[in-house]
Amino acid sequence: MTGAERRPPAVAVQIRGVNLSYGATHVLKDVSLDIRPGELFAFLGPSGCGKTTLLRLIAGFNTADTGEVLIDGRDVAPLPPWKRDVGMVFQSYALWPHLTVRRNVAFGLEERRLPRAEIDRRVAAALDLVGLGHLAERRPSQLSGGQQQRVALARTIAVEPKVLLLDEPLSNLDAKMRAEVRRELRELQQRLGITAIFVTHDQEEANTISDRIAVINDGRVLQVGTPMELYQRPSNLFVAGFLGTANILAGRLVGTGADRAFEIGPDLRFPVASDVAVTDGAKLVFRPQSAAIGEAKAGQAGLPGTILDLEFLGATIRYGIRVGGTRLVVDVPFRSGEPLFAPGNAVTVSLSPAAALWLTD
Secondary structure, eight states: OOTTTTOOOOOOEEEEEEEEEETTEEEEEEEEEEEOTTOEEEEEOOTTSSHHHHHHHHHTSSOOSEEEEEETTEEOTTSOGGGSOEEEEOTTOOOOTTSOHHHHHHHHHHHTTOOHHHHHHHHHHHHHHTTOGGGTTSOGGGSOHHHHHHHHHHHHHHTOOSEEEEESTTTTSOHHHHHHHHHHHHHHHHHHTOEEEEEESOHHHHHHHOSEEEEEETTEEEEEEOHHHHHHSOSSHHHHHHSSOOEEEOOEEEOOGGGOEEEEETTEEEEOOTTSOOOTTOEEEEOGGGEEESSOOTTOEEEEEEEEEEEEOSSEEEEEEEETTEEEEEEEEOOTTOOOOOTTOEEEEEEOGGGOEEEOO
């Protein structure tokens, strides 16, 4: 029987009111999160936002000024890293270059002084899970970057942690290998049924493998949700801009009733229904695929603009369009043989009011 088959039920991770400072720098600001048993949860944000600090706090490498970290309902703040029953995969892989793959995976088990038969069983099971059993006697220098990352995963899985922590584990791989390994990582996490927390600054990476994402900026959790929820219904301008491309138009609300509109510039207005809530200082936000180029149909609004540039993206053509003083992006499905708009062409950007989001900072 493999370690995966004997693994106990997945556990929850809860973070309650955590604050952490380095000297005068407030790095984590009243962070609270509930990570469900068995989910792959991502901390997503720009460099320096506090996401790795938060991960290291869960691992026990950082200490909070206030707040709690609970794993399976137990406050782990008093426990050192090696007693928290978590496993961490680092960005640098951290493999011993002079040890074989087998010995690298066995290292943590040997440090725990487990019986040799148990070590051999766990090492074999972990290497089989990541598909590297046939490379057990090679050294890290004889492996590709993707294979080295699998060894790092196997080493962590072998100790059978309750929670798997991954600190930007794919950042050293090229684009093709990164896509392949993240798919394998997701499949492995589901097979094990383990709770996993993944740190990344890459929104595509977070979207493709996560059950839910916490978007973090300047030490604060701005929004938590599934990738689709965050993309379709961002709670503020930062989330909208960080998860994918967003068009953002500044303006002011004018008129009332049927004449209510968002004035973007002289003679440039977007109608706003009287029952739509628009907060003071809000901006008009929409995704590139939510708009079209062409005369507005019934129920749509039309914004006149000029083509600035275009990019061929395979399935779509991405047009840059100047509307007022703002460059917008509109994605149009590519169909072979159809004529393309050229820079300088006057066009109309049509958008349904239902696709508009009204967001503030």
